[in-house]
Amino acid sequence: MRHIMVLNSKGGSGKTTLATSLAAYYAGRDEKVTLVDCDRQASSLDWLERRPETRPKITGVAGFDQGMRGVPRGTDVVIIDAPAGCHGRDLQDLVRRVETVVVPVLPSTIDITASSKFIDALREVGKVERKEVKLAVVGNRVRESTLISQELDDYLSKLRMPYVTKLREAQNYVRAYTRGLGIHELPEYLAWPDWEQWKPLVSWLNSKRSQPQ
Numbered sequence: 001m002r003h004i005m006v007l008n009s010k011g012g013s014g015k016t017t018l019a020t021s022l023a024a025y026y027a028g029r030d031e032k033v034t035l036v037d038c039d040r041q042a043s044s045l046d047w048l049e050r051r052p053e054t055r056p057k058i059t060g061v062a063g064f065d066q067g068m069r070g071v072p073r074g075t076d077v078v079i080i081d082a083p084a085g086c087h088g089r090d091l092q093d094l095v096r097r098v099e100t101v102v103v104p105v106l107p108s109t110i111d112i113t114a115s116s117k118f119i120d121a122l123r124e125v126g127k128v129e130r131k132e133v134k135l136a137v138v139g140n141r142v143r144e145s146t147l148i149s150q151e152l153d154d155y156l157s158k159l160r161m162p163y164v165t166k167l168r169e170a171q172n173y174v175r176a177y178t179r180g181l182g183i184h185e186l187p188e189y190l191a192w193p194d195w196e197q198w199k200p201l202v203s204w205l206n207s208k209r210s211q212p213q
């Protein structure tokens, strides 16, 4: 069973957006997927309620109440949607449960500054220091022509960790959430540019580079 967490203490960075699309992506590959929502806002579980029954099944677990206890045996992939504002002991407890962490960061000075402090703290977590968990960063809501997206690109490129992809700002993500779908479940003619941007992320996740030895 593998555990992938989408984590950033900064609110609104795209954790739920990435977690829901990742869950749908793996479900679409015939994996048994459990989506653990560790945020009391429960946006991932709300998304699951919107999910059409005709789509590949994803099990939801209210991680904010029961931790990982509700994850059914036989799950192949556990996707964990982390809450904002996670620091200190809470951060250690969250990271203890996973082998892979994806950190989305938005192109804004507030987000870059806050995420930079968060990534420093994340690196000091024992399990990360011991390389028992693999980290990657993802730029999210990127608008290529803007100066701040260039600044985000510079910042993420200089971190000593994989900067796997950047995802554009797109209504497709809003649409997908509303319909209980992942980005890969939208029609190709709408979402193909997003699929292209997801390729390096899923390829990293499907490689040994994202899994500790």
Ligand SMILES: Nc1ncnc2c1ncn2[C@@H]1O[C@H](COP(=O)(O)OP(=O)(O)OP(=O)(O)O)[C@@H](O)[C@H]1O
Pocket (backbone or CB within 6 Å): 010, 011, 012, 013, 014, 015, 016, 017, 018, 039, 041, 043, 082, 083, 084, 140, 141, 142, 167, 168, 169, 170, 171, 173, 174, 177
């Ligand atoms: N690439 C994107 N393009 C357009 N909108 C996006 C994108 N990513 C996220 N959003 C929107 O940004 C908002 C915040 O995203 P999301 O809820 O996924 O962030 P979060 O990190 O889970 O927030 P929180 O910290 O509150 O849990 C949502 O309205 C979402 O639809």
Ligand SMILES: [Mg+2]
Pocket (backbone or CB within 6 Å): 015, 016, 017, 039, 043, 081, 082
């Ligand atoms: Mg969220």
